[in-house]
Amino acid sequence: MISLIPGDGVGKELAKLLIRLFKDLQIPLSFDIQEAGKEEYEKHGVYLPDSLFWSLEKNKVAIKGPMTTPIGEGFRSLNVQLRKKYDLYTNIRPIKELGPWKNPDQAIDLVIFRENTEDLYRGVEEMVSDTEAHSIKIITYQGSRRLIKRAFDYALDHGYPKVTLVTKANIMKFTDGLFLKAGRDLAKDYPTIALEEVLVDNMAMQLVLNPYQFNVIATENLYGDILSDLAAGLIGGLGLVPGANMGDGMAIFESVHGTAPDLAGKDLVNPTAFFLSACMMLDYLDLGAYAGAIRQGLDSLLSNKETSTRDLGGPLRASEFTDLLIQRVKEIKHG
Secondary structure: OEEEEOOOOOHHHHHHHHHHHHHHOOOOOOEEEOOOOHHHHHHHOOOOOHHHHHHHHHHOEEEEOOOOOOOOOOOOOHHHHHHHHOOOOEEEEEEEOOHHHOOOOOOOEEEEEEEOOOHHHHOOEEEEEOOEEEEOOOOOHHHHHHHHHHHHHHHHHHOOOEEEEEEOOOOOOOHHHHHHHHHHHHHOOOOOOEEEEEEHHHHHHHHHHOHHHOOEEEEOHHHHHHHHHHHHHHOOOHHHOOOEEEOOOOEEEEOOOOOOOOOOOOOOOOOHHHHHHHHHHHHHOOOHHHHHHHHHHHHHHHOOHHHOEHHHOOOEOHHHHHHHHHHHHHHHHOO
């Protein structure tokens, strides 16, 4: 049993498409559907109901759609609340070219490991006066080390030669310096993997100039959020980027795009990122054969403009794209 959180906006449509995909492909998982977010608040007066927590704590694995977070005012991010409550300290965002963006000789294929519970996202802020506000950046050695260890283990398991550590330690010598120290100390335990250190401003430029030079990137919360969106732009946008939030006893998978209220209910959302997030979940649950077939099907469809969604210049609505993906995956599974 998997907790499925549709969320707000296009999340409702994505959840229905995922259920259809899993059912038609006979993937041996069932969903416990739990509502949360702004729309849930408008109906029942609570953003994250107790039933959601009970479901997560029972199932330990979830996939969720986007949830609304107001900008500049109102409640703090519901995603951040879930990450903090369940100590989901590792955010993993694979950046991999699919379809028409794929260079036949050299394709972007990197993974960003973003610390998920510390940094400025801890939300420790105060108004000092009417014209001055402070936000406190919190970095701990242990919090940094456990995130960076996940990155090194991933590099080791997948045969990558290096891990790139991204900070601004030349300016923030205490906070970013501590993150850097944790990475340097840990690197001694992985003699076959090189540690590369890059400052975040230079990293933004390098990703644009030559993203092919990077394999596994480990960084702090804010930098990881920004750099993963930048990297998404290199492969076609947020509609193609999956994500995972992992702790030691729970994992929540989600695409990294927003609720897209302008697209909600119009059958126009690109479900690729959500389906790829489901593939990460299937890998996590040792159902990698299904994940591989879905990824192959997505790559096949996106390689042809005529079988792509409208945001990518194709003619297909979300439901049509899903129908075609189901057909293509069945063809792949049956040779």
